[in-house]
Amino acid sequence: MQNWLYILLIVLVAYIVISVLLYFLQDYFLFKPEKLSKDFQFYYDNQEIEEYNIETRDGATINGLRFKAENPKGIVFYLKGNSKSIKGWGKFAVDFTRHGYDVIMVDYRGFGKSTGRRTQKAVKRDMQVVYNRLKEKVSEKYIVLYGRSMGSGFAAKLASMNNPRMLILDAPYYSLNKVAKKYIPFMPLSLLIKFPMPTHKWLKYVNCPIHIIHGTDDKLIPYKTSVKLSKIKPELTKLYTVIGGGHKNLNTFESYHKMLTEIITTRPQKVNLEGSSINVKHSSKRTNAKA
Template identity: 25%
Template sequence: MKLLGRLLLVACALYLAGLAVLFVRQRDLMYPRNPVRADIASANLPGAMEVPLTAADGERLVAWLVPPRAGKPVLLFFHGNAGNFGRSIRQARFRALTEDGTGLFAVNYRGYGGSTGSPTEEGIHLDARAAYGEAAERFGAARLVGYGESLGTGVVLQLAAEVPLSAVILEAPYLSTAAVAQGVYPYVPIRLVMLDQFRSEAVIGRVRAPLLVLHGERDGVIPFRQGQALYEMANPPKRFIRFPAGHHEDLPAQGSVPEVRRFLADAASGGVAGAESRTVE
């Protein structure tokens, strides 16, 4: 009996030690960033330029701008949690989204891609507001479409709940980052110890702009069911596109870009109505 008690004490000590390590290192795990400034000249984005920004707390940010053609919208883009703008898969997404003349304004969060500081949920929201302010001043809020990828879906939803956007696009969204983390660490009281929870489920009801949700059914990072559940919580007009063969980062290869263009055209003409759902094979 004494041996069993000692084993339980050791197990508890090890659990608490592991929990302490997770708590201390959680932001390093959540934001696997590359702080190096990516070379915009090698991205093969016609007309692209860097735009310096300053967040409300003084952090200096690096944004990429691809100017729109006449009559085209501007995607205010918020990236996922990994790497920087030098990632080939991210640059390919930027090229695909802008090759028809659609504009792009994408900000490197603090700590990413040459931006100063270290990422936190509060800080990233400040970065989003700085990007919005600059883009709205250049192009007008009526031309801005918020686009969030993975982690960025929670960023753009919070922004869309605060400021006017002509439409919102979510690629691989979550209910909250806490819900995602709970699936990775099922025996950890995530909601008690996680600092940055990006609770999209709590803010999406305040978003009134036309909404497009894109999600792959084989997403191994953010479960498809979370994106679907978030869509169900959203206000109309809204559109949900599922990709049965889609994983977390390969939706452009599955046909997401034509769906984005169709949605942008429909949103501009008032053609998004009610709740629509479609599967793209």
């Protein structure tokens, strides 16, 4: 009996130690920031850029870039993933500037030249500050929110609190709790995760068109996640499937660029269902045909 108690005690201590380590080290595992010196000079071939800094109320600095299009039709606020900095993510701005959209990218706290203590609440507040600055320049009907992976949650939150033209989610997650549970199902994640990022909850309050893009071979965030998310606001949502696409390579698929072009260049039109088969139901009863 004592041996069982001894083993149980060891397991309990190990469980507590792992929980504590997970709580304090999760920032290290969740974020992979690239630091940039204050005097770093951004440069992109064939792209006109403007660098800016925004001071937050708690003394942090949010660094960002504006990629300029000629005679812009609107602005894409691009919320990037959890790694590197806008130094590398900037190369994706061309997918929007070539269609006549300015692109705004910012580094989260602790990434690139941005500073400040990173918490879910602080980052959400920072992104709203940036969005407010955009609203001072243009009407919301010209603002497109694009969230990539980690950024999809923040983009969904912004869309739920504002009225942008549309929301585009690229490889989104249901919540980070769900993603983490896939790898450590035995831990009390609801108590430990500092960035739960409940995208599914925020989508319930989004009232603009929602476009979700996901690859069928995504090993990090399964494609079925987007199928599930698309059912939250089905009347506003369209799901785009990149056959064979993974988590980090959608931009290498021609189909992705066709989808993106369709999304940002096509104006939504109301479909006239009068005379369609929408109310026609198949009958399971066999009817005899008249001779």
